[in-house]
Amino acid sequence: MLNTHLIMEQIRYHPIVATISIAVGTVLASEVIWKVVQYFRSKREKANRVHEVVVFNELGEICAAQHLWNTRPGSQEPEAAHCRNTHCTLRNVGKIAEQIDRAVYSIDLAIYTFTSFSLADALKRALQRDVSIRIISDGEMVFSSGSQITMLARLGVPVRVPITTYMMHNKFCIIDGVERVEEIRQLRKRKWMRPCYSIAVSGSVNWTRQGLGGNWENCIITADEKLTAMFQAEFNRMWKAFEKTEASLIQPK
Ligand SMILES: [Zn+2]
Structure with a gap:
């Protein structure tokens, strides 16, 4: 048992002990305050993370x-960002592009068809930021007219497809998945990584002109940690299973 009375006596009559006690107390108190501030900051930041269902329909x-x-010609301004039409196609595509734009380390995309210029542009911007992009697609649709996947492959993005008559019909994307970010950390031999959090984008919509502006489709954008981890695990599993196709699929021109 600590003799608190004795300790208080020591502090009161010995200036050095008193000074050390005050210094230790100040350090401990500031540490506790910092932890409390961090806790509330992280709680608020997590609460503000995106969880949204984006729908595409006849009103888009x-x-x-x-x-x-x-x-205006050549304008980079997202004109539809504040459109009052909540079903606005441009605004909704902008919401997906916005998540791609916030990727820090990785984007893993499993998509059946991909012809959208604006989402391909967002991926090109990510490449310029040195974000690691991997794509899994369908063996037939990867070569469909207007496919942006072949364009991205020519820019160095690795693409894999299953060799089968069944369709790779997924439409999901994981941004900064925890497992993938850790893999990149080990590959790049980094001790620490910049703060980031995972996002999953998934739903019925293909990243095509018709899917994003014509069809009735949906897309969930979520920062849920369990869901993003599950999508990342399935992507990693497929990536390994389709390993053989990568080298032979699309040769850079
Ligand atoms: Zn609009």
Whole structure:
């Protein structure tokens, strides 16, 4: 048992002990305050993370002409970002692009068909930021007309497909998945990584003009840690299973 009375006596009559006690107390108190601030900051930051269902339907294109009219040639400004039409195709595609734009380390995409220029542009921006991108697609659809996957492959993005008559019909994307970020940390021999968190984008919608602006489709964007980990695990499993196709599939031109 600590004799608190004796300790207090020591502090009161010995200036050095008193000084050390005050210093230790200050350090401990500041550490506790810092931990408390960090805890509430992380709680608030987690609460603000995205959990959203984006729908695509017949109302998505009613403002398209207005956006076309308002967009200046060469403008990088996302004209539809504040569109009042909550079903706006451009605005909703912008929401997916926004998540791609916040990728710090990795983007793993499993997609049946991909012809969207704006999402391909977002992936190109990610490549310029040195984000590691991997794509799994369908063996037939990867070569479909307007496929952005072949374009990305020519830029060095590794692409794998299953060799089968069944379809690789998934449409999901994991951004900064925990398991993948750890893999990249080990590959790059880094001791620490910049703060980031995982996002999964998944639903019925293919990343095509028709899927994103015409069909009735849905897409969930979520930062749920369990869901993102499950999607990452399935991507990793497929990536390994389709290993043989990568070298032979698309040769850079
Ligand atoms: Zn709009």
